[in-house]
Amino acid sequence: MRVTEQTLEALSIGAAILGTGGGGDPLIGKLMAQQAIAEYGPVELVSLDEIDDTDVVFPVAMMGAPTVFLEKVPAGEEGYMAVQRMERHLGKKVTALCPIECGGMNSMIPFVVAARMGLPVVDGDGMGRAFPELQMETFHVLGVSGTPACIADEWGNVVLFETVDNYRLESFARACTVKMGGYSHLVDYPMTGTQVKGTAVRGTVSMAIRLGEALQEAHRSHVNPVEAVLAATRNTIYGHGIALFQGKVVDVSRRTSDGFAVGQARLQGFDEEEGKSMVIDFQNENLIAKVGDEVVASVPDLITLLDPDTGYAITNERLRYGQRVVVIGIPTPEIMRSEAALSVWGPKQFGYDIPFIPLEQAYPDFYRRVGVPLEKEKYLALMPPLER
Amino acid sequence: MRVTEQTLEALSIGAAILGTGGGGDPLIGKLMAQQAIAEYGPVELVSLDEIDDTDVVFPVAMMGAPTVFLEKVPAGEEGYMAVQRMERHLGKKVTALCPIECGGMNSMIPFVVAARMGLPVVDGDGMGRAFPELQMETFHVLGVSGTPACIADEWGNVVLFETVDNYRLESFARACTVKMGGYSHLVDYPMTGTQVKGTAVRGTVSMAIRLGEALQEAHRSHVNPVEAVLAATRNTIYGHGIALFQGKVVDVSRRTSDGFAVGQARLQGFDEEEGKSMVIDFQNENLIAKVGDEVVASVPDLITLLDPDTGYAITNERLRYGQRVVVIGIPTPEIMRSEAALSVWGPKQFGYDIPFIPLEQAYPDFYRRVGVPLEKEKYLALMPPLER
Numbered sequence: 001m002r003v004t005e006q007t008l009e010a011l012s013i014g015a016a017i018l019g020t021g022g023g024g025d026p027l028i029g030k031l032m033a034q035q036a037i038a039e040y041g042p043v044e045l046v047s048l049d050e051i052d053d054t055d056v057v058f059p060v061a062m063m064g065a066p067t068v069f070l071e072k073v074p075a076g077e078e079g080y081m082a083v084q085r086m087e088r089h090l091g092k093k094v095t096a097l098c099p100i101e102c103g104g105m106n107s108m109i110p111f112v113v114a115a116r117m118g119l120p121v122v123d124g125d126g127m128g129r130a131f132p133e134l135q136m137e138t139f140h141v142l143g144v145s146g147t148p149a150c151i152a153d154e155w156g157n158v159v160l161f162e163t164v165d166n167y168r169l170e171s172f173a174r175a176c177t178v179k180m181g182g183y184s185h186l187v188d189y190p191m192t193g194t195q196v197k198g199t200a201v202r203g204t205v206s207m208a209i210r211l212g213e214a215l216q217e218a219h220r221s222h223v224n225p226v227e228a229v230l231a232a233t234r235n236t237i238y239g240h241g242i243a244l245f246q247g248k249v250v251d252v253s254r255r256t257s258d259g260f261a262v263g264q265a266r267l268q269g270f271d272e273e274e275g276k277s278m279v280i281d282f283q284n285e286n287l288i289a290k291v292g293d294e295v296v297a298s299v300p301d302l303i304t305l306l307d308p309d310t311g312y313a314i315t316n317e318r319l320r321y322g323q324r325v326v327v328i329g330i331p332t333p334e335i336m337r338s339e340a341a342l343s344v345w346g347p348k349q350f351g352y353d354i355p356f357i358p359l360e361q362a363y364p365d366f367y368r369r370v371g372v373p374l375e376k377e378k379y380l381a382l383m384p385p386l387e388r
Numbered sequence: 389m390r391v392t393e394q395t396l397e398a399l400s401i402g403a404a405i406l407g408t409g410g411g412g413d414p415l416i417g418k419l420m421a422q423q424a425i426a427e428y429g430p431v432e433l434v435s436l437d438e439i440d441d442t443d444v445v446f447p448v449a450m451m452g453a454p455t456v457f458l459e460k461v462p463a464g465e466e467g468y469m470a471v472q473r474m475e476r477h478l479g480k481k482v483t484a485l486c487p488i489e490c491g492g493m494n495s496m497i498p499f500v501v502a503a504r505m506g507l508p509v510v511d512g513d514g515m516g517r518a519f520p521e522l523q524m525e526t527f528h529v530l531g532v533s534g535t536p537a538c539i540a541d542e543w544g545n546v547v548l549f550e551t552v553d554n555y556r557l558e559s560f561a562r563a564c565t566v567k568m569g570g571y572s573h574l575v576d577y578p579m580t581g582t583q584v585k586g587t588a589v590r591g592t593v594s595m596a597i598r599l600g601e602a603l604q605e606a607h608r609s610h611v612n613p614v615e616a617v618l619a620a621t622r623n624t625i626y627g628h629g630i631a632l633f634q635g636k637v638v639d640v641s642r643r644t645s646d647g648f649a650v651g652q653a654r655l656q657g658f659d660e661e662e663g664k665s666m667v668i669d670f671q672n673e674n675l676i677a678k679v680g681d682e683v684v685a686s687v688p689d690l691i692t693l694l695d696p697d698t699g700y701a702i703t704n705e706r707l708r709y710g711q712r713v714v715v716i717g718i719p720t721p722e723i724m725r726s727e728a729a730l731s732v733w734g735p736k737q738f739g740y741d742i743p744f745i746p747l748e749q750a751y752p753d754f755y756r757r758v759g760v761p762l763e764k765e766k767y768l769a770l771m772p773p774l775e776r
Contacts, residue, residue: 085550157556160548162473168545168567175563179556 001045001206003111003121005034010212015107016313017211017229018204020302022261022285023104023130024066025315032076033108036115043111044120045205046096048197055193056092057122058083060110061100063134063151063173064183067261067317069105075154078185079113082152086187089148089160098122098196100137100188102204103130103285104315109185124200126189128207128238128333129302131345132260132284134170139189141341142199149173149188153180201333207236215311225311226326235373239331242359242366244289244296245278246271246308249323254316260284265305265319267327278327280305282316287350289327295354296362298347300337302330331359334376389433389594391499391509393422398600403495404701405599405617406592408690410649410673411492411518412454413703420464421496424503431499432508433593434484436585443581444480445510446471448498449488451522451539451561452571455649455705457493463542466573467501470540474575477536477548486510486584488525488576490592491518491673492703497573512588514577516595516626516721517690519733520648520672522558527577529729530587537561537576541568589721595624603699613699614714623761627719630747630754632677632684633666634659634696637711642704648672653693653707655715666715668693670704675738677715683742684750686735688725690718719747722764 003011012026019026037043051057060079062069087094094117097110102125110121126137134146146166151173152158159176163169169188177184191199211232218228226243233241247267254263262283269276278296281288286303289296297303305314305325314325335341337358343349346356360367391399400414407414425431439445448467450457475482482505485498490513498509514525522534534554539561540546547564551557557576565572579587599620606616614631621629635655642651650671657664666684669676674691677684685691693702693713702713723729725746731737734744748755 155556156552157560158550159560160550161545162547163545164543168543171567172545172547172564175567176560179559179563 001123002042003037003045004042005037007209008033008037008108008111010216011107011205011209012212013215013312014208014211015103016315017304017306018102018128018208018302019104019130019313019315020285020304021282021316022132023101023106024069026105026108028069028073029062029105029108029112032074033111033115036112040115040118043114045123046120047123048200048202051096051122051193051197053192053194055095055196057096057098057191057193057196058086058094058187059098059100059126059139059189060113061106061186062109062183063186064177066105068182072181072183074185076112078152078154079109080116081156081158082150082185082187083113083117085150085152085158085160086148086190089150090190094119096120096122098200099125099205101125101127101130102208106130107205107208121205122196122200123205124196124202125204126200128201128204128336129300130285134173134188135166136345137189138201138335138341139191139199140166141338141344144189144191144195144199146188148190149186151176151180151184151186153184201237201335203237207238210236218311226306226308226328229306229311230328233330235375237333237376239360239376240367240370240373241328241330242363243326244329245269245273245291245327247273247278247325249319249321249325252319252321261316263316265316267325280327283350284316286316288347288352289329295357297329297359298354298357299350300332300341300345300356301359302332304328304330329359389511390430391425391433392430393425395597396421396425396496396499398604399495399593399597400600401603401700402596402599403491404703405692405694406490406516406596406690407492407518407701407703408673408692409670409702409704410520411489411494412457414493414496416457416461417450417493417496417500420462421499421503424500428503428506431502433511434508435511436588436590439484439510439581439585441580441582443483443584445484445486445579445581445584446474446482446575447486447488447514447527447577448501449494449574450497450571451574452565454493456570460569460571462573464500466540466542467497468504469544469546470538470573470575471501471505473538473540473546473548474536474578477538478578482507484508484510486588487513487593489513489515489518490596494518495593495596509593510584510588511593512584512590513592514588516589516592516724517688518673522561522576523554524733525577526589526723526729527579527587528554529726529732532577532579532583532587534576536578537574539564539568539572539574541572589625589723591625595626598624606699614694614696614716617694617699618716621718623763625721625764627747627755627764628758628761629716629718630751631714632717633657633661633679633715635661635666635713637707637709637713640707640709649704651704653704655713668715671738672704674704676735676740677717683745685717685747686742686745687738688720688729688733688744689747690720692716692718717747
């Protein structure tokens, strides 16, 4: 699939939905990627099946606070610099790039560098959504070393990490990123083709594009945009999306803690949810949605707030009193739900003393009705055995 | 000069004096170096004149909080690991090691690694005392790049820095060091023989040994130990040491701020200083000594508190109410007093709106009497032209 400036438009819309309230507004990343494609030409998005075992694949991303990214626009060469440094360190030429997350801004960064270098981007990532830390990757869960990793800033400073575990990588790289002024460009988990095929969440970039295109089409044909988003999840490796709640925002509390945007949104229902209320907790990304005392959706399933009129995702920094929203849930791909995976990004890892409750369990009637999609079944057959 | 376990004993005493109240207690470093020498044999201390232009010299040191170092004893191989990593990065074998500072604990670390690797240690360092930050080195002042630099911890984590300036190195390495648990082992400013000969403060390790041996000799022959320390500074590249004040500690305030031990000691005079008082400000190391309102000594000149009975240096963490002390000043070597040098470690760099006041200026009568020592004149002739 050829990714053009137009494709990036759709990708940015879909990536905001998969960003689950966080992940950073894709806007600046999209503009950078569009500029790179205008200058160097379109980028090939290749499926994992097209990757050779001997390919050299570098995940490339931005690390740090998306808010800073909006104010202190990158010079544009940082990601390329980090990739070059990693090539030099490994003594190997990279043959494909890959996102670490397909939600939010980091869906875009690989395209900036790929256009510049004439490389393909892999249609897959390490989480099929957005998460805040470097060990929160299927690559990590399935045993790939996050290091050697390197970060670069707009001044030309480069730091290379060789750590004994991926948590240390997160800790050291985060500390340096803060000192770099709030964000850096990162290459971590450098992989062979075999490794990326065995560990990535498949087809997530095209999933984001599909969501974006569905919404664009809904706007053209005056179809209900929220319905269009939910329909676009049908027969993917994700579960079927479901509308969890509609209401208006009656309270938002938000604070910055240890570099994260932590907070809570409170919604008051209308129409069929008249009299009910929903509370959504977030740490950058949405973590838990409750109706009354009942947890109806939990991380790593995707919880996203959409504008009911446009279907566009509303990121947490843009939430405000009085806004009308529809909250949707999308079951995360199965690879994200293994016991090992949940020990990295389950509710407990974010400080909640509750088990992960899959949307299928919270809404059994709906999911009995829609069934397990064919693509998801095919996907399960492809994946390494899960240790659940 | 062969450095044995006994030499290290003297070095640790002298290095505490050159540590000017900071630099960290050399105890653990000394034990590590003594153990390494017991295991691998003595280490050759070589003068800068014995270094070839093509030598490959690595400064090796500990970075971080000396207090943590006392509680969380190093595994012992960290410095060696950092040196090996730097060799691998540069594709060169190191031929000599060098201290970054000869004051306090870091006088010892090169000997730990040198014994292990069968390498000589250079008799010189980057400041002839102790300072808290990585850019506070004559190497930096005279244009050597601090990077590539690398730090290692006891777990085997290694971080490699390539920065556009030495202040960034300090900032990034400090941040990672905190995340490594409070200290790390460091190789920075890797140099050729030519570079180290043109930038190091000469003979500082042997100066520390000389101070320590003078004190040991004074103890054996029941000579006044403070007099012995001052006499040992005669005819060195430092100026002649001078007793500035004697009194007892009536107040110590100390707080930890941004990873530094910041504070003030107040002394009440006795004997000829009866009725006078001295205030000493420190940030890890002693910065400013005042009698009444008059600044009598200021950074980078050395201000050290000695126990009047033993002549041993008292580090700031061991200062306590009621202690009797003698405060001595030692004029810093001339290479440390250039305008460029003072712009890195003059009083202004530590937040004082005063110029550097050399001890020779504060005590003109004393210094007219003792004159400029021969060694210091020879040293001035050897050094690169100063831009004062």
